[in-house]
Amino acid sequence: MxxxxxxxxxxxxxxxxxxxxxxxxxxxxxxxxxxxxxxxxxxxxxxxxxxxxxxxxxxxxxxxxxxxxxxxxxxxxxxxxxxxxxxxxxxxxxxxxxxxxxxxxxxxxxxxxxxxxxxxxxxxxxxxxxxxxxxxxxxxxxxxxxxxxxxxxxxxxxxxxxxxxxxxxxxxxxxxxxxxxxxxxxxxxxxxxxxxxxxxxxxxxxxxxxxxxxxxxxxxxxxxYWQLPQPAPFDGSYDEAKSCLTERLTRALEKRLIADVPLGAFLSGGIDSSIVVALMHRLGVSPLRTFSIGFPDARYDETAYARIVAQRFGAEHREFTVTPDAREVLDKLAWHYDEPFADSSAIPTYYVAKCTRQHVTVALTGDGGDECFAGYDRYRAAQLAARLGVLPGWLGSAAAQLAKRLPRGRARTAGSRAHRFAAALREPPARQYLSWVNVFTPAMLAEGYRAEFRAQLEFDEPLAWFERLHAAAGGGAVERANRVDFVSYLPYDLLTKVDIASMAVSLECRCPFLDHELAGFALSLPVGWRLGKRILREWAADLLPRAVLTRGKMGFGVPVGEWFRGELRDLLEQNVLAPDGICSHVFRADWLGALVGQHVSRRCNLEHPLWALLMLERWHRTWNPRV
Structure with missing residues (x-):
């Protein structure tokens, strides 16, 4: 590297x-x-x-x-x-x-x-x-x-x-x-x-x-020279597919163990990183070193599951806890990423990489498992929305209106998830899926932009790009969403995040699930076998602890929503509401004030848009480009 x-x-x-x-x-x-x-x-x-x-x-x-x-x-x-x-x-x-x-x-x-x-x-x-x-x-x-x-x-x-x-x-x-x-x-x-x-x-x-x-x-x-394949459908049985998965996963991981320096693995306690650690153990990696990141907020903390896996395979396990004092790393991240980058999980990724680098030079990760084996909850949402799409339009409208009344002041609650899902039910499929992965909705930006900034833009161009990706993906609702992630979220968010955060501390990260032959095999499987990582979970039934296999998906998030209402509120307001800042150049001041006010008062959860604005401001102050 x-x-x-x-x-x-x-x-x-x-x-x-x-x-x-x-x-x-x-x-x-x-x-x-x-x-x-x-x-x-x-x-x-x-x-x-x-x-x-x-x-x-x-x-x-x-x-x-x-x-x-x-x-x-x-x-x-x-x-x-x-x-x-x-x-x-x-x-x-x-x-x-x-x-x-x-x-x-x-x-x-x-x-x-x-x-x-x-x-x-x-x-x-x-x-x-x-x-x-x-x-x-x-x-x-x-x-x-x-x-x-x-x-x-x-x-x-x-x-x-x-x-x-x-x-x-x-x-x-x-x-x-x-x-x-x-x-x-x-x-x-x-x-x-x-x-x-x-x-x-x-x-x-x-x-x-x-x-x-x-x-x-x-x-x-x-x-x-290459594009995401649309392979011929797998023509074997489910058990044959699991046998092929054993061979391909093992081969992909074995190739990524070649190194003349010490190596280890990121271990979140989720199924993907746990499989990586289990296969490293099976292949005789010794010492088996694993590294995890945790949070005081239990909604975001997975370290208990990581410990279970580490104990199962006799790993030398180390943990690091991220607190709201993470503000000291923001400018460091703004410098390393070169561009504004709004995935808040860059913070724990940087810290776990920093901790890991003190002990090894190479770390294997579980990145790509959700794409290869359709693990994101939003794929089930896409499937459900497609089924609801055949119902009369008035039902979708009623659901959207009902969603507005649900409590959504905190992240990762049933109310916030239901609101995000139902609010987009009347949108076309591509816009619908975009509404589940975007930061600001197009309507929010259209309302908040200053007129002079809006006049410089082709407002619908990024939306058209996303719609083209969705249209070219082919297949049903789940397949389209999955393939769009492969060519958008995966390279430009997930892989960018990991590369920059790890290389900031001179750590090489390797992703066995993103072996292109393994990915091609996964995409050849029926979507019903992949959705929710069904085949991966059943394949790992005799390999991983039951607590890991049966737990719900948590995701690698950060409790910035609560930080913005507490320890980081002053940092948020001093940056996002600064009269001479880039945010005030782009957005109306009253709109920015309302955005912050709605979040800190818990009327709604706007942690993702506010984090994007905070990182935009820190990036601009770090690099000072001409506007």
Missing amino acids: CGIAGILSLAPEARVEHDALCNMAAQLVHRGPDDAGEYLDPQGRCGLGFRRLAILDLETGNQPIGNEDGSVWLIFNGEIYNFRELRQELERCGHRFRTRADSEVIVHLYERDGDGCFARLSGMFAIAIWDQQRGELLLARDRFGKKPLTYLVHAGRLYFASEAKAILALPGVPRELDPQSLHRYLLFQYVPAPHSIYRGFRKLPPGCFLRIRAGQAEAPEPRR
């Missing part, structure tokens, strides 16, 4: 400068504290910068790495789990290796397969390849978007890096807020690729690569 950065000359007068390359790489030392390296093309056309977190081949795995004659150079962030098989294949074709690193395998695979090499890789990666003879740079990201890559064309050069801060550190690089991306953020709690909060910046989408020649005036559009 590492940080990468680079520059490509797009004009004869804009040659690559070594100092600029080193400056970019220096901003990424948290991603790679163990080593640094640079490559500069002899003609000044391309430069590659690298910061290394040593995981494999500790002695000779440094980058940038080239082929035998120095005509191809590579830097990459991530891990390739099938590199040994690919190496053997390439050796049979006559390629010779001088290291044991997975990075060298990519170099030789590119020599043989060109841009077809990316589809052969199993793992997580952001890659940059400089082909000196062709004068071409290739950038690529892994299928699900586990590893980030952002770029900017400016002043005759293309700049790229793992994180935007490496580009923003350069003198003369514009730092200007894109109003349309701010609008996207307020709807989704993230800015989806290819967009960026900074005007002119772009993020390479998952499963895509970009090929650009030195001297080319503009960057072309990325090309897709």
